Amino acid sequence: MPTADPPPVLHTFGLDCAVGAGRGRRVILRDVALTVAAGEVVGLIGPNGGGKTTLLRTLSGALPPARGQVLLHGRPLHRLTARQTAREVALVAQEPSGELALSVAETVLLGRTPHLGMLQRQSRHDEEIAERALREVGVHHLAPQEVSSLSGGERQRVMIARALAQEATCLLLDEPTNHLDIGFQHQVLQLLRGLRITTVVVLHDLNLAARYCDRLLLLDDGGVRASGRPDDVLAPDLLDEVYGVGADPVAASDGTAQLLFRREARPPSTPKEHRP
Numbered sequence: 634m635p636t637a638d639p640p641p642v643l644h645t646f647g648l649d650c651a652v653g654a655g656r657g658r659r660v661i662l663r664d665v666a667l668t669v670a671a672g673e674v675v676g677l678i679g680p681n682g683g684g685k686t687t688l689l690r691t692l693s694g695a696l697p698p699a700r701g702q703v704l705l706h707g708r709p710l711h712r713l714t715a716r717q718t719a720r721e722v723a724l725v726a727q728e729p730s731g732e733l734a735l736s737v738a739e740t741v742l743l744g745r746t747p748h749l750g751m752l753q754r755q756s757r758h759d760e761e762i763a764e765r766a767l768r769e770v771g772v773h774h775l776a777p778q779e780v781s782s783l784s785g786g787e788r789q790r791v792m793i794a795r796a797l798a799q800e801a802t803c804l805l806l807d808e809p810t811n812h813l814d815i816g817f818q819h820q821v822l823q824l825l826r827g828l829r830i831t832t833v834v835v836l837h838d839l840n841l842a843a844r845y846c847d848r849l850l851l852l853d854d855g856g857v858r859a860s861g862r863p864d865d866v867l868a869p870d871l872l873d874e875v876y877g878v879g880a881d882p883v884a885a886s887d888g889t890a891q892l893l894f895r896r897e898a899r900p901p902s903t904p905k906e907h908r909p
């Protein structure tokens with residue numbers, strides 16, 4: 634008997650995403666269709682306030698869907714316990730919270746928490762996984778230092794190491810290249826690609842998104858404006874419409890398509906319908 638293909642790691646249908654509660658509740662995105670297969674790297678792009686973080690938080694289970702569902706390995710995310718979700722999904726938020734008083738080593742070891750039983754302490758095995766994650770991200774030398782003493786870029790890499798220590802099957806990263814110098818931006822994205830873990834990553838740099846993502850989802854005006862291969866999504870006409878910036882595609886020496894942005898840009902405060 635033929636075996637059925639495994640379900641995608643992430644799948645949404647009829648998904649509306651909202652923030653706030655009660656009378657302050659606001660639907661930010663409507664009808665988001667997203668399917669992420671095992672090992673794929675999908676980039677979320679779009680202008681400020683377009684809903685990238687809101688979608689990422691909904692995919693992580695931190696925000697409940699306003700409508701529709703998120704399926705994780707074919708199972709409705711809202712039916713999983715926080716612990717079950719944390720074994721499968723690691724979210725690296727834009728700003729770390731709460732870990733600043735801990736050392737780097739302790740922070741990364743926290744990534745093992747979903748794998749421990751009640752009152753169970755981390756074992757040597759957990760410490761080895763945490764040490765490997767620190768090495769993979771190139772911050773092993775910072776292990777004894779307090780997170781509060783790190784630079785923005787070092788802190789960012791520690792948070793990625795913690796996500797790796799979590800050994801989740803799906804990584805969700807909100808602007809992981811924020812604060813990183815150009816060398817580390819490429820290093821971190823190369824590392825993520827090399828891990829072959831299913832990844833959804835918010836990126837503002839469209840050239841990094843083109844280079845490192847298999848597919849892109851462009852969020853704007855309350856929904857998905859385009860999705861598909863980077864070459865298709867990063868079409869100059871669409872970028873002009875969404876960002877108000879002219880872009881010329883050029884071939885990089887390694888053959889990947891990159892964008893050269895023109896200097897003139899429409900003022901971002903001009904509503905789109907009134908732009909020249």
Ligand SMILES: Nc1ncnc2c1ncn2[C@@H]1O[C@H](COP(=O)(O)OP(=O)(O)OP(=O)(O)O)[C@@H](O)[C@H]1O
Nearest residue numbers: 652653659661679680681682683684685686687688
């Ligand atoms: N808790 C909240 N209450 C009310 N509005 C919110 C809340 N969180 C986010 N928003 C609003 O939701 C919209 C989408 O925000 P979101 O952070 O998802 O956008 P983004 O695409 O990640 O933006 P950026 O590129 O600037 O990080 C914004 O208009 C934002 O002000």
